[in-house]
Amino acid sequence: MKNVTFPNGMTVPALGMGTWNLGDDNARRDAEIRSIRMGLDGGLRVVDTAEMYGSGRSERLVGAAIAGRRDDVYLVDKVLPSNASRAGVRKACAASLKLLGTDHLDLYLLHWRGSIPLEETVAGFEDLKRAGMIRAWGVSNFDVDDMRELARIHTPDPCCANQVLYSLDYRGVEYDLLGDDRAAGIVTMAYSPLGQGGELLDAAVLRRVAARHETSLGPATPAQVALAWVLRQPGVLAIPKAGSPVHQRENMAAAELELTKADLAEIDGAIPPPRRKESLAMI
């Protein structure tokens, strides 16, 4: 499987696991836990959660899924902008660690920009790093201007990642942000890469491309093509959410797919790349 390397030298597989909405429905809990464990068994490492998701239900579920195997996981969490003061990040991080049943996060992100000055949030992240509560920090939903502003803040440790919406539904970041992040060595984490399982997966072009490919599981699916399309980008880490082992297995097999130039051209014909700056879209 393709890897990505963060600016601090940490290397992880380019396919990870999202967890928004996991833990919300007790009837699905077992399947969700099995899904995360199957991903880890299959070699995935990155698990992405946030204090916002289900007000801690996602973190609690992730904690249950990774219990006894913390070292297999590259754990990413996100702090709400309203908690992103210097003291606030410490309190929020401590609460998240408790729900997750661990003593550190591998990567802690500012979920989106709020009114607290970036310098203060970053100082809070650096405090957490010194305290051993996090290994690295980054941001989410930062557009080009936000990233430039962040780059002007002097920090002992670099911003390691920018987590943004990137899928065939939302290609705007291809115009500038992806290249800028890559040039700075910052990993772009692509969220909602499957278009949240919505209309994108019914796109005729994805069905046509899928019909030309096989994975070890059998004929490729539109979801696998959508995911392989995101994973084709160097320096991009995709974090689809699979609430069941069936979807997790299918997503892992997507990493086997090599889209051809003809596939990519056909996709561009149906869903064109951006030709001008588009403001960063967010969910």
Ligand code: NDP
């Ligand atoms: P995704 O694009 O990952 O889509 C998830 C949906 O796709 C679910 O309904 C899931 O169903 C379905 N699905 C998963 N695998 C398959 C498959 N192989 N075939 C068909 N359907 C499939 O959307 P998310 O919004 O969940 O994004 C992924 C992650 O990104 C989030 O979970 C979260 O961790 C992160 N995120 C971050 C944001 C931010 O602001 N930083 C914002 C939004 C998301 P099922 O559950 O039944 O498997």
